[in-house]
Amino acid sequence: xxxxxxxxxxxTLKMHRRGMVVALLASVALAGCGKxxxxxxxGGEVAKIAAEKGIEKSNLKLGxxxxxxxxxxxxxxxxGFFADEGLNVTLEPQANWKVLLDGVGSGQLxxxxxxxxxxxxxxxxxxxxxxxxxxxxxxxxxxxxxISNQVYDLIAPTLPKGPDGxxxxxxxxxALKPVVAxxxxxxxxxxxxxxxxxxxxxxxxxxxxxxxxLNPGYYLPGxxxxxxxxxxxLSVTPPPQMPATLEAGTINGYSVGEPWNQAAVAKxxxxxxxxxxxxxxxxxxxxxGLTDAFAQKNPKTVQALIRALIRxxxxxxxxxxxxxxxxxxxxxSPKYVxxxxxxxxxxxxxxxxxxxxxxxxxxxxxxxxxQQASYPFYSDAIWFxxxxxxxxxxxxxxxxxxxxxxxxxVYRPDLYDAAAKSLVADGKADAALFPASDGFxxxxxxAIDGVAFDAHKPAAxxxxxxxxxxxxxxxxxxxxx
Numbered sequence: 001x002x003x004x005x006x007x008x009x010x011x012t013l014k015m016h017r018r019g020m021v022v023a024l025l026a027s028v029a030l031a032g033c034g035k036x037x038x039x040x041x042x043g044g045e046v047a048k049i050a051a052e053k054g055i056e057k058s059n060l061k062l063g064x065x066x067x068x069x070x071x072x073x074x075x076x077x078x079x080g081f082f083a084d085e086g087l088n089v090t091l092e093p094q095a096n097w098k099v100l101l102d103g104v105g106s107g108q109l110x111x112x113x114x115x116x117x118x119x120x121x122x123x124x125x126x127x128x129x130x131x132x133x134x135x136x137x138x139x140x141x142x143x144x145x146x147i148s149n150q151v152y153d154l155i156a157p158t159l160p161k162g163p164d165g166x167x168x169x170x171x172x173x174x175a176l177k178p179v180v181a182x183x184x185x186x187x188x189x190x191x192x193x194x195x196x197x198x199x200x201x202x203x204x205x206x207x208x209x210x211x212x213x214l215n216p217g218y219y220l221p222g223x224x225x226x227x228x229x230x231x232x233x234l235s236v237t238p239p240p241q242m243p244a245t246l247e248a249g250t251i252n253g254y255s256v257g258e259p260w261n262q263a264a265v266a267k268x269x270x271x272x273x274x275x276x277x278x279x280x281x282x283x284x285x286x287x288x289g290l291t292d293a294f295a296q297k298n299p300k301t302v303q304a305l306i307r308a309l310i311r312x313x314x315x316x317x318x319x320x321x322x323x324x325x326x327x328x329x330x331x332x333s334p335k336y337v338x339x340x341x342x343x344x345x346x347x348x349x350x351x352x353x354x355x356x357x358x359x360x361x362x363x364x365x366x367x368x369x370x371q372q373a374s375y376p377f378y379s380d381a382i383w384f385x386x387x388x389x390x391x392x393x394x395x396x397x398x399x400x401x402x403x404x405x406x407x408x409x410v411y412r413p414d415l416y417d418a419a420a421k422s423l424v425a426d427g428k429a430d431a432a433l434f435p436a437s438d439g440f441x442x443x444x445x446x447a448i449d450g451v452a453f454d455a456h457k458p459a460a461x462x463x464x465x466x467x468x469x470x471x472x473x474x475x476x477x478x479x480x481x
């Protein structure tokens with residue numbers, strides 16, 4: 001059953017009954033989590049807390065990429081939640097997602113802000129060989145697609161307008177078809193950037209393009225770039241380099257998390273054309289990832305990490321986002337995202353700036369706790385796996401049970417639940433904030449193509465798209481069979 005709820009800072013939106021409970025009680029939880037406003041425990045006190053809790057490893061090094069969705073990690077560090085749980089955490093920026101993945105796998109990093117697809121690819125046998133797990137979701141949504149000014153100028157006259165005279169959203173990728181055709185006639189490929197082959201950014205960009213009738217290409221054993229049969233060529237660019245790469249003309253657009261869509265607006269070099277809730281509906285984004293071996297060896301450390309991250313996520317979404325401006329100040333530090341506060345604010349307060357004079361309500365953009373954003377749902381994992389199959393990263397069709405088994409091997413709601421229960425037992429969170437879950441999210445937002453996602457029938461869903469692999473098809477070095 002759906003409920004229309006009041007405006008609570010991020011605008012008026014629809015959410016499920018248990019999502020409403022989360023929103024209404026977030027401020028209650030702060031009474032128990034409120035130590036974030038007090039000075040963080042000193043080194044000696046942290047060590048004492050760690051000893052009392054029996055924490056196996058209290059000095060930790062966690063990696064991240066410079067994006068706003070590192071907010072739970074930054075808040076847990078700067079507001080003292082890590083320290084209050086007996087953890088002395090160092091946050092270290094990484095050059096790109098591959099370097100970060102290698103750091104976690106080798107043990108140089110104890111855990112990291114990771115792409116959900118990275119941990120799932122390892123579980124599916126198509127990525128890292130080290131077994132990785134995700135006991136915590138850092139956020140849902142939070143991505144956008146930006147195109148260059150030159151491309152926008154070509155399509156702007158064709159875009160439908162709303163009653164206010166502004167471009168009506170969501171914008172279909174079908175608007176790009178004449179531009180792509182023109183590029184092809186001139187012997188030039190139309191190129192777009194995304195951050196990593198198994199990133200949400202890749203999948204939502206592909207989803208948007210395909211929904212508009214443009215094939216983003218297939219991954220073959222001999223084509224790891226994924227451009228076989230592509231109308232639009234996608235390539236990897238590290239997030240902070242996206243604006244410069246666009247400005248240089250190397251790519252014609254990109255899919256990335258914040259603040260790098262807003263950076264294009266600030267630099268006046270590009271136009272964000274759509275945000276991800278309007279593409280595939282609610283999608284998971286980043287997770288807190290670590291190796292299964294670390295979790296097994298250090299169970300109390302992992303519980304302390306999840307407890308701190310839950311507390312940070314509650315703080316981020318409490319009382320309609322009243323703490324978001326403070327979070328922006330923390331993220332603006334050069335040691336974290338290092339972007340101008342105005343640029344960060346343009347997507348972190350329930351609104352999103354698409355261009356000069358065009359700021360719109362985007363209440364479901366970048367949620368950290370509301371709508372159970374921090375919960376590692378099996379269904380979120382299954383959606384990623386369906387997209388890997390759709391585009392050939394998973395070469396052969398799989399049965400429904402394979403999707404569920406793979407999700408359960410990687411996503412660990414049991415660890416999240418244990419941490420949440422311990423917070424409730426300690427009086428640091430209200431039990432009503434953590435409704436019982438079977439691991440499957442109810443997806444209320446419609447995808448841009450109207451295709452409904454049923455996580456209980458992933459094989460049929462993956463094969464249902466007009467552009468994408470069909471049931472029984474496989475990818476080989478010779479092509480799609």
